[in-house]
Amino acid sequence: MNINLLSETELKHLQTLLHEAQHIVICTHKSPDGDAIGSTLAWKAYLQQIGKEDVKVCIPDAYPDFLQWLPGTNTLLRYDKRTKQVQEAFDNADLVCCLDFNQNSRVEDMCPTLTQCKAKRILIDHHLEPETNNEVTVSRPDISSTSEMVFQIICQLGGYEEMTKECAQCIYCGMMTDTGGFTYNSTRPEIYFIISQLLSKGIDKDNIYNRVYHNYSVNAMRLRGHIIANKMRYVGDLHAAYFAVTKEEMQRFHFIKGDMEGVVNIPQQIKGLKLSISLREDTERPNLVLVSLRSGNGFHCQPMAVQFFNGGGHADASGGKLHCSIEEAEAITLKAIKAFEDELRKK
Numbered sequence: 001m002n003i004n005l006l007s008e009t010e011l012k013h014l015q016t017l018l019h020e021a022q023h024i025v026i027c028t029h030k031s032p033d034g035d036a037i038g039s040t041l042a043w044k045a046y047l048q049q050i051g052k053e054d055v056k057v058c059i060p061d062a063y064p065d066f067l068q069w070l071p072g073t074n075t076l077l078r079y080d081k082r083t084k085q086v087q088e089a090f091d092n093a094d095l096v097c098c099l100d101f102n103q104n105s106r107v108e109d110m111c112p113t114l115t116q117c118k119a120k121r122i123l124i125d126h127h128l129e130p131e132t133n134n135e136v137t138v139s140r141p142d143i144s145s146t147s148e149m150v151f152q153i154i155c156q157l158g159g160y161e162e163m164t165k166e167c168a169q170c171i172y173c174g175m176m177t178d179t180g181g182f183t184y185n186s187t188r189p190e191i192y193f194i195i196s197q198l199l200s201k202g203i204d205k206d207n208i209y210n211r212v213y214h215n216y217s218v219n220a221m222r223l224r225g226h227i228i229a230n231k232m233r234y235v236g237d238l239h240a241a242y243f244a245v246t247k248e249e250m251q252r253f254h255f256i257k258g259d260m261e262g263v264v265n266i267p268q269q270i271k272g273l274k275l276s277i278s279l280r281e282d283t284e285r286p287n288l289v290l291v292s293l294r295s296g297n298g299f300h301c302q303p304m305a306v307q308f309f310n311g312g313g314h315a316d317a318s319g320g321k322l323h324c325s326i327e328e329a330e331a332i333t334l335k336a337i338k339a340f341e342d343e344l345r346k347k
């Protein structure tokens, strides 16, 4: 199966950049998810495999607890914790690889460090509307994860034979989490060809699933139950559902990072649902509401995320944020649903 992602020209350009680089920074978006951490650690493993000795993965802030087991997480440099070290890494870099994000602003507080960095830059990403002022831009919104793209690029660069089991685990984890365990955006045959290649490296896919998805604390499980039973509002005639979670509620259930991951997908189990929206107060910054949107059954939530929630993302999985109270965020959500009423009402 042909899984080449790059044209001959792009491949040559990338090879030259990698050949010339000695100090490499790999970075990804704020609140990094399985694909962000999986793809950056896999890319780092490849760069080390080809002899690069100075490769640092810099992330804006914490990653969820269910990714802790991924090989290499102990080497991640967090900007919010080690600001000076991250700044130095960018200052010394001659190549910066941006993975799994489309706009500089997605690294949030790390944004000035990234934009002021003089190093050459490559972007490997699968979100809509990428920034393109890079030496090489590999943007493929038709591919469901950056980790899959990284696998394809490593193969095209001739790195498959030497790929380690640890690198394969990172790639599988990213592919799995960005497709909800291969339940959406997961119909392209290439995905399963790649999985077979990863299995040949000795990964245990069932074990990876368990480590990621069967990692809830009892409190986190109860928080999910509380949201679905008591907080979810269902707008039946518009095939939409939304919920708003306060800081107080999260504290009550001893919230830790990652506990809300995927809760927005639960209402999608309702027959015919087109839109699910999650609103939650940020636990650290006041007057900030984090928004997640998911869509299906022919409706696409990305334009709504752009227009109403200062965000964006993928056609059917988007996010954003609102600088207001949770009550005001709920009012905006109702307004957004109303604005897309005609599309949502259709059977």
Ligand code: 5GP
Binding pocket: 127, 291, 292, 293, 310, 311, 312, 313, 314, 317, 318, 319, 320, 321
């Ligand atoms: P999640 O709901 O899992 O946090 O995010 C879903 C998708 O929405 C992410 O993969 C990302 O593409 C996008 N996204 C989340 N937050 C933002 C944001 O603040 N701005 C933009 N442009 N996209 C976001």
Ligand code: MN
Binding pocket: 035, 036, 100, 126, 144, 145, 146, 178
């Ligand atoms: Mn991704």
